[in-house]
Amino acid sequence: MDSRLRLIAINPVDRLARTIEALLVVASAPLSVGELAHATQDEPERVEAALELLRDRYAEERSGIVLEEVAGGFAFRASRDASEACARLFERPVDRGLSQAALETLAIIAYLGPCSRPEIARIRGVAADSAVASLVERGLVAEAGRERGAGGAVRYRTTPLFERVFGLESLASLPRLDDLAADREELRERLLEVAAARVS
Amino acid sequence: MDSRLRLIAINPVDRLARTIEALLVVASAPLSVGELAHATQDEPERVEAALELLRDRYAEERSGIVLEEVAGGFAFRASRDASEACARLFERPVDRGLSQAALETLAIIAYLGPCSRPEIARIRGVAADSAVASLVERGLVAEAGRERGAGGAVRYRTTPLFERVFGLESLASLPRLDDLAADREELRERLLEVAAARVS
Amino acid sequence: MRELELDLDAFEGPFDLLLALLLREELEPREVDVASIVVAFAEQLAQRDEIDLEACGEFLVLVAALLELKARFLLPDEAAELDALEPEEAAEELARRLTEYRRLKAAAAWLAERLSAERDRWFRLGPAPLQPRAERRLAPQSPAALADALRALASLPPSVSLGHLALRFPPVSRFLERFRALLARRRVFDFDQEVGALSRVEQAVAFLALLELRRAGEVTLSQGAPFAPIRVSRAADERIRQWTAGSA
Numbered sequence: 003m004d005s006r007l008r009l010i011a012i013n014p015v016d017r018l019a020r021t022i023e024a025l026l027v028v029a030s031a032p033l034s035v036g037e038l039a040h041a042t043q044d045e046p047e048r049v050e051a052a053l054e055l056l057r058d059r060y061a062e063e064r065s066g067i068v069l070e071e072v073a074g075g076f077a078f079r080a081s082r083d084a085s086e087a088c089a090r091l092f093e094r095p096v097d098r099g100l101s102q103a104a105l106e107t108l109a110i111i112a113y114l115g116p117c118s119r120p121e122i123a124r125i126r127g128v129a130a131d132s133a134v135a136s137l138v139e140r141g142l143v144a145e146a147g148r149e150r151g152a153g154g155a156v157r158y159r160t161t162p163l164f165e166r167v168f169g170l171e172s173l174a175s176l177p178r179l180d181d182l183a184a185d186r187e188e189l190r191e192r193l194l195e196v197a198a199a200r201v202s
Numbered sequence: 203m204d205s206r207l208r209l210i211a212i213n214p215v216d217r218l219a220r221t222i223e224a225l226l227v228v229a230s231a232p233l234s235v236g237e238l239a240h241a242t243q244d245e246p247e248r249v250e251a252a253l254e255l256l257r258d259r260y261a262e263e264r265s266g267i268v269l270e271e272v273a274g275g276f277a278f279r280a281s282r283d284a285s286e287a288c289a290r291l292f293e294r295p296v297d298r299g300l301s302q303a304a305l306e307t308l309a310i311i312a313y314l315g316p317c318s319r320p321e322i323a324r325i326r327g328v329a330a331d332s333a334v335a336s337l338v339e340r341g342l343v344a345e346a347g348r349e350r351g352a353g354g355a356v357r358y359r360t361t362p363l364f365e366r367v368f369g370l371e372s373l374a375s376l377p378r379l380d381d382l383a384a385d386r387e388e389l390r391e392r393l394l395e396v397a398a399a400r401v402s
Numbered sequence: 403m404r405e406l407e408l409d410l411d412a413f414e415g416p417f418d419l420l421l422a423l424l425l426r427e428e429l430e431p432r433e434v435d436v437a438s439i440v441v442a443f444a445e446q447l448a449q450r451d452e453i454d455l456e457a458c459g460e461f462l463v464l465v466a467a468l469l470e471l472k473a474r475f476l477l478p479d480e481a482a483e484l485d486a487l488e489p490e491e492a493a494e495e496l497a498r499r500l501t502e503y504r505r506l507k508a509a510a511a512w513l514a515e516r517l518s519a520e521r522d523r524w525f526r527l528g529p530a531p532l533q534p535r536a537e538r539r540l541a542p543q544s545p546a547a548l549a550d551a552l553r554a555l556a557s558l559p560p561s562v563s564l565g566h567l568a569l570r571f572p573p574v575s576r577f578l579e580r581f582r583a584l585l586a587r588r589r590v591f592d593f594d595q596e597v598g599a600l601s602r603v604e605q606a607v608a609f610l611a612l613l614e615l616r617r618a619g620e621v622t623l624s625q626g627a628p629f630a631p632i633r634v635s636r637a638a639d640e641r642i643r644q645w646t647a648g649s650a
Contacts, residue, residue, distance in 0.1 A: 024288065028279070028288055077530075103594075167543050169542060280524040367520070369523055
């Protein structure tokens with residue numbers, strides 16, 4: 003009722019913290035102390051004090067909303083114990099299979115070990131860029147250094163997720179291709195030979 | 203330390219409420235009870251109980267983050283007293299208001315359901331093309347198939363963003379047209395009088 | 403004759419004008435200066451960039467209805483034999499349309515009020531800054547598929563005479579059907595990826611089918627550079643934009 007009374011009752015930093023809460027829940031990018039100070043028309047020092055309060059309130063284990071300091075400033079994120087629920091919220095429908103190009107590329111990397119894109123392209127007879135990119139996005143292959151050190155082409159290897167999806171204990175449990183070659187090197191040579199013959 | 207002790211200490215609905223908090227803070231659109239139940243793998247009834255808890259915690263005047271029921275689901279927004287601060291930092295989806303033509307077109311689409319531009323023009327008595335284009339650009343209406351299948355005029359419907367911007371729980375919360383135009387009988391009688399005038 | 407005060411600023415269409423006129427209590431049909439309504443409408447049209455035939459048609463119907471009412475009022479006796487159309491019918495139709503429009507005008511006013519009342523409600527448009535990444539998941543796969551793929555790469559196709567191959571062109575229709583089915587499920591596909599596993603002859607026929615679809619306007623093709631993968635997309639893409647962060 004009495005405005006002077008209310009001013010005393012509400013801790014001013016707490017009030018500032020509430021406004022910052024509101025700004026953070028609307029923002030689609032992290033907000034810096036400067037941006038928050040501009041929006042609230044308040045001192046950066048007081049904004050920092052309010053953020054300290056919020057960091058405490060929105061802490062892991064204490065709240066589902068967690069205040070995080072990242073490169074660009076401050077932003078809310080989901081707490082770690084909600085990560086499974088978040089994954090279900092954002093999940094996409096399960097893909098039933100891979101494209102022929104992805105399957106061939108994956109087979110080459112799985113059987114021959116780390117391979118570069120030019121090498122895969124030579125074996126398949128077509129560019130491998132988009133197939134490799136889709137396998138990286140799916141997490142089935144990952145970068146594994148470069149050919150002949152720095153400057154060479156990036157090489158790719160299969161990931162533990164690949165083994166899980168294909169129900170393999172390790173790469174050693176891939177179906178054997180003894181009828182094609184005795185070992186990995188022989189297999190590589192044979193694939194390159196066939197590719198060269200196919201072109202001619 | 204003792205896991206049994208912690209299980210007793212944390213109220214399970216409170217735990218669910220925390221997960222829901224986390225989901226709402228990262229969601230891009232309002233989440234329905236069904237979506238929340240799927241993501242948390244919990245019963246809709248318990249989700250509703252948790253939302254009740256959150257509605258109390260994230261209430262206007264009490265928190266900078268406010269839980270609202272809108273566009274067929276639940277979502278966080280900024281408290282109204284943070285509006286000025288928000289206006290310094292963000293842009294409104296509908297900033298300078300809408301023209302009379304755009305408002306009439308929006309009303310027609312919202313009340314009559316999917317409508318084509320010729321239909322809107324018939325009701326308004328003038329072409330609706332630029333009004334429809336401005337509403338599409340603002341994301342308030344979107345294409346919704348064609349009249350009589352392929353080849354017909356494109357029809358438009360309102361978007362969830364429309365419901366959110368206008369603070370509607372759903373399209374069903376629009377006021378009834380009959381309540382808005384209580385004097386329609388008066389208009390009808392006047393026109394009939396005009397027609398009858400020639401007989402006398 | 404009464405002077406008509408036409409407020410051109412508030413004029414949004416023929417219905418607004420008629421409503422304003424008819425709802426003015428003291429106005430009688432014989433006092434309506436139809437000519438000034440036509441002039442007002444013509445001026446309104448002149449301010450627009452293009453002529454809207456639909457609006458003109460609507461306007462003509464309304465002015466005709468008004469003229470008929472007025473003519474019958476001015477010439478009560480002859481009017482009965484002039485036309486088969488009942489004036490009550492014309493009035494009824496006019497009343498129905500004006501009522502419909504009036505209700506929607508009231509709805510528009512409600513929306514405008516609501517919009518200004520909700521101006522202090524701010525919410526996030528678009529994804530959260532630290533939104534978890536959506537993961538693409540894959541159903542369990544059989545390792546035998548890997549072995550088969552590699553075995554196919556490691557063996558040369560049986561050499562057959564080219565003359566024989568030439569006789570075995572697969573029908574173009576097969577690829578037409580296949581691409582149409584594919585586009586029913588997917589908006590865009592990569593041509594090279596789709597036909598990568600086929601023989602050269604089949605690839606050539608598939609390419610003919612692709613050109614056929616493009617000629618019919620069913621697909622659009624794009625290619626980043628010569629020999630780059632060809633992307634095929636549905637011509638009439640009707641994705642619905644749901645959440646847009648578009649600002650005013």
